[in-house]
Amino acid sequence: MSTPAIEIEGLTKDYPVGFWRPRLRRSLDHLTLRVEDGEIFGFLGPNGAGKTTTLKVLMSIIYPTSGTARVRGKSIDDVRMHREIGYLPEQPYFYDYLTARELLEYYARLFGFRAADRRERVTRFLERVGLADAGDLQLRKFSKGMLQRVGMAQAILHDPQVIFLDEPMSGLDPVGRREVRDIIHHLKREGRTVFFSTHILSDAEMLCDRVAVLVGGKLQGVGAPAEIVSMQVYAMEILFETQVGGALPNSLAKSATQIGGRYRAEVPEQQLYSALEELRSCGARILSVTPLRPTLEDYFFKLIARNKAVPQPEEAVSR
Amino acid sequence: MSAIPGIVAINTFREAVRDRVLYNLIVFALMMIGASILVGEISIGIDRLVIINLGLSAISIFGLVMAIFIGVGLVYKEMEKRTLYSVLAKPVRRWEFLVGKFGGLLLTLAVNTGFMTLGLAAALFYVSREFLRTDATILVAIYFILLELALVTAFALFFSCFSSPMLSTLFTLGIYVAGFFSADIRGIGTVTRSPAMQMTARVISYLLPNFRNFNIISAASHGDAIPFSLIWQNTVYAALYVALVLIAASSIFSGRNLK
Numbered sequence: 001m002s003t004p005a006i007e008i009e010g011l012t013k014d015y016p017v018g019f020w021r022p023r024l025r026r027s028l029d030h031l032t033l034r035v036e037d038g039e040i041f042g043f044l045g046p047n048g049a050g051k052t053t054t055l056k057v058l059m060s061i062i063y064p065t066s067g068t069a070r071v072r073g074k075s076i077d078d079v080r081m082h083r084e085i086g087y088l089p090e091q092p093y094f095y096d097y098l099t100a101r102e103l104l105e106y107y108a109r110l111f112g113f114r115a116a117d118r119r120e121r122v123t124r125f126l127e128r129v130g131l132a133d134a135g136d137l138q139l140r141k142f143s144k145g146m147l148q149r150v151g152m153a154q155a156i157l158h159d160p161q162v163i164f165l166d167e168p169m170s171g172l173d174p175v176g177r178r179e180v181r182d183i184i185h186h187l188k189r190e191g192r193t194v195f196f197s198t199h200i201l202s203d204a205e206m207l208c209d210r211v212a213v214l215v216g217g218k219l220q221g222v223g224a225p226a227e228i229v230s231m232q233v234y235a236m237e238i239l240f241e242t243q244v245g246g247a248l249p250n251s252l253a254k255s256a257t258q259i260g261g262r263y264r265a266e267v268p269e270q271q272l273y274s275a276l277e278e279l280r281s282c283g284a285r286i287l288s289v290t291p292l293r294p295t296l297e298d299y300f301f302k303l304i305a306r307n308k309a310v311p312q313p314e315e316a317v318s319r
Numbered sequence: 320m321s322a323i324p325g326i327v328a329i330n331t332f333r334e335a336v337r338d339r340v341l342y343n344l345i346v347f348a349l350m351m352i353g354a355s356i357l358v359g360e361i362s363i364g365i366d367r368l369v370i371i372n373l374g375l376s377a378i379s380i381f382g383l384v385m386a387i388f389i390g391v392g393l394v395y396k397e398m399e400k401r402t403l404y405s406v407l408a409k410p411v412r413r414w415e416f417l418v419g420k421f422g423g424l425l426l427t428l429a430v431n432t433g434f435m436t437l438g439l440a441a442a443l444f445y446v447s448r449e450f451l452r453t454d455a456t457i458l459v460a461i462y463f464i465l466l467e468l469a470l471v472t473a474f475a476l477f478f479s480c481f482s483s484p485m486l487s488t489l490f491t492l493g494i495y496v497a498g499f500f501s502a503d504i505r506g507i508g509t510v511t512r513s514p515a516m517q518m519t520a521r522v523i524s525y526l527l528p529n530f531r532n533f534n535i536i537s538a539a540s541h542g543d544a545i546p547f548s549l550i551w552q553n554t555v556y557a558a559l560y561v562a563l564v565l566i567a568a569s570s571i572f573s574g575r576n577l578k
Contacts, residue, residue: 059408062576079410087408093400095330097337109326110409154405164408 003073005162005193006035006058011067013053013217027053029217030067035195035210037161040188042204042225043197044296045214046304051197052090054214055166059087071162083111086160090167090197092151096140100131100150103139104157111158125153130179144171152183163187165196169203181207201296213300215307225296233291235266238275241285249278262287323411324419331423335389336430345431349438351377356442366446371457371540374439379464379536382432383495386424386468390475391487393420398577407577414569421476421565428468436461453542459550460539466557467533471495473561474528477568480575498530528560 011031016022028050035041045051056062058069058076074081094103101122108118126135129149134142142150148171155163168184169177184194184207198204204211205225212222221228240263242248248256248263252275256265263284267275272289279286335341355373360366394417397403406416439457444450474494478487497504501524508520532553535545 056404056577059404061404061407063574079412082408082410085408087405089401089404089408091401092405094402094405095334097334098330102333106326106330107405107409110323110406110411112322151405 002037004034005037005039005072006033006041006195007070008033008054008058009068011054011057011069012065013050013057013062014065027217028057028064031214031217031219033212033219033222035193037193038188038191039209040184040194040207041196042208042211043195043214044199044201044204044211044300045197046199046300049214050217051214052166053217055087055164055197058164083158084161086155086158086163088148088151088155088163088165088168091144091170092147094139094147094150094154097138099136099138100126100142100153101135103150104154107154107157113158121157125157128156128183129153145173145176148172148176149179152180156183156187160192162193162195165194167198168196169198169200177203201300205296211296213303215303218307220303220307221299228296228299233269233293235292236269236272237288237290237292238265238267238272238279239263239287239290240265240279241287243283246283249275249282249284251275251278266292321412321415323415324422327406327411327416327419328422328426331393331420332426332430335423335427341385341389341427341431345381345434348377348381348435351381352435352438352442356445360446367443368540370439370442370446372536374435374442375457375460375464375536375539378432378435378439378461379467379534381435382428382464382468383471385431386428386471387475387488387491387495389424389427390472391479391484391491393424393476393479394572395479395484395487401578403577413573417476417480417569417572418565421472424472425469428472429465432461432465432468451542453544456535456539456542456545459545460535462550463533463535463553466553467530469561470528470530470557470564473564473568477564477571480568480572494528495530498528499534500531501525501527501529502531529556532556 009032011028012026013028014024014026017025031050031054043051043054053062057064058071060076069076071081072084074084098106104122104125105118108121113121122135123132126132129152131146131149131153134146139147139150148168152165152168155165165184168180172180181203184196187194196207208225210222210224211228213220213228241261242263251271252263252265252267255267256263265275269291276286276289352370352374355370355377358369358373394403397406397420403416407413436458440450443454471491475487475491478490482490504520504527505524508517508524511517511520532549535549538545
């Protein structure tokens, strides 16, 4: 069996909260996860779910209360592990008085690249993130979106095998988001593993081979987006137009909503044909019939609602 | 030997020299040295003495201001602005980062002190149109100021590893003032009759860095020769003390959960 790209076992992180009588707040609760080589893995969850905490622990920015993690077989405590990974922090911020080129040169030096290689890499990666013309501009003059691109460039500058991206699409305009998506696809084609956290579900559905959902520090499910959410059809959506002055059939009169000059109605799958028959007899024109399946978003909200019903981690772990 | 501290040091130096606040301080220090010419002109017969005294004091005071105020914010700012995150994700150990930051600030202070020394030399030449053999002592005094600044920077970094810039500034200033009077602390012990107090005062005075040993401004202004033994003793003392403080700072910083 091949070594997984990322192996997390029972990772837990408690933070002390309060000054006089500090209590422990559990931010991550026995997270166990395995990401295979070459996967694009989405790490989903609402704000405060523990996504950034997980990434900070993996980067040794903070230390776990308990549990272990390995990246390509190397412990996260091993500094050599950092040669094989790239990391884009959430809302990255860099040295104001350096230019983008100088910053990337600095990071390339930390990996020990020789001068000619450094120059070539920096130019290539500035081009790749669309900053070829802004390379000699000081970073304090960069917009949030431009800083995000610099962050992306520094994360992949040394051709890492595993790339961790914390909310890579945040702060980007639609063009920028598209470019980041393209970079992630490109990395996958090169056989690299991408682990990215996001709360934008459409990005995860579009990009990920597998996703994990984290709520309140606890893992709620792992799998392909289609596995995680049931593919069963829960309703049929009918879009139709009535004749001028025409009435709606009785069975749809309450449930149909008017959108512009059209109507939209949701009916149970077994009632589809009778509803269509009634619409036809009223002289309505059927525009479309679409089966409705739960999206990742629906799953996500269901989990959050379920999680609100159980005691909060802070209460559960207080000393 | 790891090359990482050197790379971090050069980057720290580059960032620091582009910060305009630094230039304001240098200009201010050079103005102080310039003003000493005026004071020297009204001090008949002792103009050289006054210029050297005021010039070296200005270099020392402005160096201290820079070492403390930049030193306490050096690592703290990286944590606060999260610039540290992307650095620590690279193959960089925390102690390497800390030592690099120390080296970068020391390099900045050395370059600034170099500029201020040129200013002092110009003022001295303007007044007396010559350099004397005894002026070499001025260079020794400046070297000692640099050793002192290295020690102060190490303390500023040490305190900033676990406290806010405001508290770190107070702690570092406290250590500097207490260190300057460490010999007097020993003296307090001898005037009391309590052996316990004597022992406590002695231990404290030995633990505190002896900053007075680095101050030879008066000797330099009088052109007194400085024994070579003092130069190497101060060098070894500062190097060992800096190493100890940096080891303590690294161990605190390495175990710390960053924000």
